[in-house]
Amino acid sequence: MKLPAAQQLQFTECYRDAVNQYFNDIFSRLPKNTQRAYISDFNEFAIFCQQAALPGFNSSFENNEQCVKEYVEMLCQSPLAYRTIKRRLSALSKFLGIAKLPNPIVQSVYLKDFIRLALAENEKYQFSQHQAVPLTVDLLELINERVIPDSLLELRDLALINLMFDGLLRADEVIRVCCEHIDRRSNALLVLTSKSDQAGKGQYRYVSPSTLDMLDEYMAEANFDPSHQCERDSADPRRINKGIVFRRVSNRGHALLPYDESASLKQSLKLEYSSIYRIWKRIAKLAGIKENITPHSGRVGAAVSLAEDGATLPEMQLAGGWRSPEMPGHYGQQAAVRKGGMAKLAKRKGRSGT
Missing domain, CATH: 1.10.443.10 (Intergrase catalytic core)
Structure with missing residues (x-):
């Protein structure tokens, strides 16, 4: 299997063999959707490097660090979801490991902190602007x-x-x-x-x-x-x-x-x-x-409906298969707004509408 990278990137002999061996021996056995995701994610990075006049990955730690940093800045300015950005960076880290190249995503304290802070800001934006409209039990009925x-x-x-x-x-x-x-x-x-x-x-x-x-x-x-x-x-x-x-x-x-x-x-x-x-x-x-x-x-609406009905965090975690209480807690907070102090005040003062 040929290396699925954009044609404009020229891979040097120092890691071409390692990458081709991985794709021949392992990549072809992965699920088709996983193959397509890896190919798409890496080619998006290759296209970005070409447009930004960056050399792409090579044996220089500093070069790879700069490429990833500029790529993260671009991703966080795009409308892509937080999880999509995380997946793309994970794909790049995987490739660096396969190619046996310096991996600043794992090794650079500076880059790790930069990515963490950039993604934290991006996640706040995504939560406030792009959350799925909940299909609550009332809407389902x-x-x-x-x-x-x-x-x-x-x-x-x-x-x-x-x-x-x-x-x-x-x-x-x-x-x-x-x-x-x-x-x-x-x-x-x-x-x-x-x-x-x-x-x-x-x-x-x-x-x-x-x-x-x-x-x-x-x-x-x-x-x-x-x-x-x-x-x-x-x-x-x-x-x-x-x-x-x-x-x-x-x-x-x-x-x-x-x-x-x-x-x-x-x-x-x-x-x-x-x-x-x-x-x-x-x-x-x-x-x-x-x-x-x-x-x-x-999924979001069911979690919100559970919270409105008084379900506990462990009950919500079990219902949705979450590993941590973070996401069900977020949906519980969303549901609690309707029962909060301002909601009670509006009801007492006749501001709850018809």
Whole structure:
């Protein structure tokens, strides 16, 4: 495999072999999405170096430190999310390790402090300007009241959104949900892959009876053949027997596209983030919701709803699979505003509206 870097960067002989060996022996075995992310992140850095007239990484510690510093300054001025910037820097640090080059991201106290402070300022900006609009339980109930599904597509979309809310699921978690992961007796969902589950043991999330009913209705509709008015044969590739739950739907929205259930989870054709994003936008339009809700709105809104209902931080952590109380604490603070002193004052003085 060739080194996936922009053509304008000329890699010297001192580390070309080490990089090519890694990409030949290891990179090709990584998940395709991981490969694409690494390639994209490094090429973005290569393009920046070209535009800023920087030489890119080489054997000089000082040069690499300056390149990363200027890159961080540019990233923090961009609209990129905090986590995206962290991921890009992690990809650069990984590359420096692979190439056996001086790595100031790890070794320079000056650069580490510079990055930490720059990202801290960026995170404050992101929190104040770009937080996902919460899909609270009241807003979810409004969707379920207004959207009366009349196609397999809408049944799938409603079930997906409700499951994301119940389980506080991220987009990359819901696309991997399999039939075998749903325990109807315990109202539980096993989440096998999660950003906060580095050990890979899996986490259990709650699924409400109403969401289970939606899932059953969606799968029953998918397994029904309208042209013959009967159940699809068990060998029909458009039928859900096992494996991935949320699958692609035909253009007319009345049947699933053929799917290979024998494929492993890594090889199976799953929905992508763009598909989940369109689902949320489609349902919001059907429900007449003008707020800019996104796939992350369910996770945020569920956390806010839990806090408003009096859930403790440990309960919120368990519900969303967070490793630390920092994020649920943030959402709890957001919910507490409605119950704070000014909210009580407004109510007493008749300023709470109609």
